[in-house]
Amino acid sequence: MDITLIVITLVKAITMIVVVMSIAAYAVLAERKVCSWMQGRVGPNRTSLPIISAIPILGPFITRLGLIQPAADGLKFLFKEDIIPGHVNKFYYLMAPCLAIAPAFTTMTVLPFGKFVDSAGVTHPLVLANLDIGILFIFAVSSLGVYGLILAGWSANSKYPFLGGVRASAQLISYELAMGLSVLPVFMWANAPGEPAGMNIFLLVESQSPLSMICQFISGFIFLVTLFAETNRLPFDMPEAETELVSGYNTEYGSFKFGLFFVAEYTHIIVGSGVFTALFLGGWNLPFVNFAPGLVGAVLSVLVFLIKVFAVIFFFIWIRWTLPRFRYDQVMKLGWSVLLPLAIANLIANALIIALVDKVLL
Amino acid sequence: MATKVVERKPLSMSEKTYLPQIYNGLKTTFNNMLKPPVTLEYPDQRPDIPNGYRGVPTLVKDPNGREKCVSCQLCEFVCPPKAIRIKPGEISEESNNGHVEKAPQEFDINMLRCIYCGLCQEVCPEEAIYLQDIYSLNGLSREELIFKKQKLYEIGGTLPDEHYKWDKKLDDARNGTGHH
Numbered sequence: 001m002d003i004t005l006i007v008i009t010l011v012k013a014i015t016m017i018v019v020v021m022s023i024a025a026y027a028v029l030a031e032r033k034v035c036s037w038m039q040g041r042v043g044p045n046r047t048s049l050p051i052i053s054a055i056p057i058l059g060p061f062i063t064r065l066g067l068i069q070p071a072a073d074g075l076k077f078l079f080k081e082d083i084i085p086g087h088v089n090k091f092y093y094l095m096a097p098c099l100a101i102a103p104a105f106t107t108m109t110v111l112p113f114g115k116f117v118d119s120a121g122v123t124h125p126l127v128l129a130n131l132d133i134g135i136l137f138i139f140a141v142s143s144l145g146v147y148g149l150i151l152a153g154w155s156a157n158s159k160y161p162f163l164g165g166v167r168a169s170a171q172l173i174s175y176e177l178a179m180g181l182s183v184l185p186v187f188m189w190a191n192a193p194g195e196p197a198g199m200n201i202f203l204l205v206e207s208q209s210p211l212s213m214i215c216q217f218i219s220g221f222i223f224l225v226t227l228f229a230e231t232n233r234l235p236f237d238m239p240e241a242e243t244e245l246v247s248g249y250n251t252e253y254g255s256f257k258f259g260l261f262f263v264a265e266y267t268h269i270i271v272g273s274g275v276f277t278a279l280f281l282g283g284w285n286l287p288f289v290n291f292a293p294g295l296v297g298a299v300l301s302v303l304v305f306l307i308k309v310f311a312v313i314f315f316f317i318w319i320r321w322t323l324p325r326f327r328y329d330q331v332m333k334l335g336w337s338v339l340l341p342l343a344i345a346n347l348i349a350n351a352l353i354i355a356l357v358d359k360v361l362l
Numbered sequence: 363m364a365t366k367v368v369e370r371k372p373l374s375m376s377e378k379t380y381l382p383q384i385y386n387g388l389k390t391t392f393n394n395m396l397k398p399p400v401t402l403e404y405p406d407q408r409p410d411i412p413n414g415y416r417g418v419p420t421l422v423k424d425p426n427g428r429e430k431c432v433s434c435q436l437c438e439f440v441c442p443p444k445a446i447r448i449k450p451g452e453i454s455e456e457s458n459n460g461h462v463e464k465a466p467q468e469f470d471i472n473m474l475r476c477i478y479c480g481l482c483q484e485v486c487p488e489e490a491i492y493l494q495d496i497y498s499l500n501g502l503s504r505e506e507l508i509f510k511k512q513k514l515y516e517i518g519g520t521l522p523d524e525h526y527k528w529d530k531k532l533d534d535a536r537n538g539t540g541h542h
Contacts, residue, residue: 038391040400322387 009128013109016128020108024266025070027313033066034317044069077259085156085252092155097253097260100148103141104267110134111274112202114284114302117293125202126302134201135183138275139176142230145268146172149232149239149249152261156252164248167328168232168239174335175229175236181343182222185350186279189215201275205283213282215353218346220280222339227276229335231268233316235323238331273312274305281308411495416480418496419471420518421511422489424526428459429515430490433466437482437491445475446482461532469511473499492521 029044036043044066052068053059062068084090112127112134131137146168153165189212190204229236240248250261277283284301291297326334376382402409411417423429433450451467453459482491496517501507509517533539 034395037395037399040394040397042399042401042403045403318388318391319384322391323384 023270024263027266029070031317035321038321047072077256080255082255087157089155092151096148096152097257100264101260103145104264107138107142107271110137113305116298133199135199153249160245161249161251164239164245171229171238175226178222178339178343179226181347182219184347185219186216201278205278208282210287222343227272231272234320235326269316273309276312277308415495416478416493418499419491419493421514422492422518422521424523429465430488431466432464432488436485440481440485443475443477445472462528471509473507473509
């Protein structure tokens, strides 16, 4: 294999990881800031560096926004004493955070985030690996993330983490079904005769039109709700449920290992928002706007995608600080007897509409 | 015991479907987000202390600069945690306030014992001791937190006086009026 190709791929991959990691760090800050604003507080506004606070006007502004806070948080996780409780199963205890974070970072390889139209008019996807089964890959790998949670809960050898782990697996099973079914209609529309997109996310986004996306309203809604459940966000944060289970699956974790869980959670949210943006919000395209070919168009498309993703992340945070947690039985009921039938009905309805459209048009 | 069964209202359609409620909740939190924060950034911003606040007890002087305490020791006796210690002292006849007869020689309030009940202020016949607006108190040693007379006057300052009781007494004695 060509050495330059390997280097280029490496650089791309590392850039992607760095970008997603920093978005994750700032998502934590956004979480804290938005939460405090919604509760009438100020939020982190003290952390600063001497060099930065010395800049006139901008420095105090950065400090007020707490933009240095993520660095302080990260350093804190890094330098805290790393305690392994005596009663844990050490091997699995140490494996769990790695298992939680690896799938989160793997899923983003197949997530396209923009397009590049070269001078010949050929559209190239901006993605690390343009898989034909992209969405399947994301589903398959992101579900593996729950193994981290289950292992953490089980290996910690104490009851609250155990309950958290059990809940995580139950919740994953209940909502994965509805999630998968809610995505099918999107791909059914994209695979119209003449332009088969397969399960490739990039081709799907390129085949979307405003009309086809409006038809996917219910699918989008189901997907969003299940996304909340999959990423263990409130109102579905059963595995963590700090008011019931201390801190759920990560109760026995501290310092950097806890930090890994934290980063994994937020990476899941970012990738999930990215998938939602690509499937239901038109990805990097804006309706009725065509980006000019070349580098500028590519940068614009990435910016559009990022802004949409940030909006979805904000929505995640907004929901979290608005809704109380569901009771466990309500979560199960919602998953099995509301969302799953709704997803199936939606699938059938879409299939009928597509059949009808085919009959009429062809 | 008689129990009263409260009839529960059936859920309305919007409550059953839950989504309109979520929408309302989102609206509320979003509006909250745009409002200014209600918190006070404490060490930088200080709260306004209302009148009548019971902070650290202090000794006050009247506008003429006379120390009002006559060391009657009522506060010492009433103080529930026994935080006040007074050693009475004489005022020399030659001084301006000779007619007042007594003033504390030592006046200690042990702030480690004080419970900020305000009984000393309530009981004082001379209106000499006031719980004022100092709400945050700390010290590096136990000795530092036993407030001596000088420190108590320092933080007490001067408060307006409605009566000038001792001036009136002096006038009465000179003019031969009054009740005594």
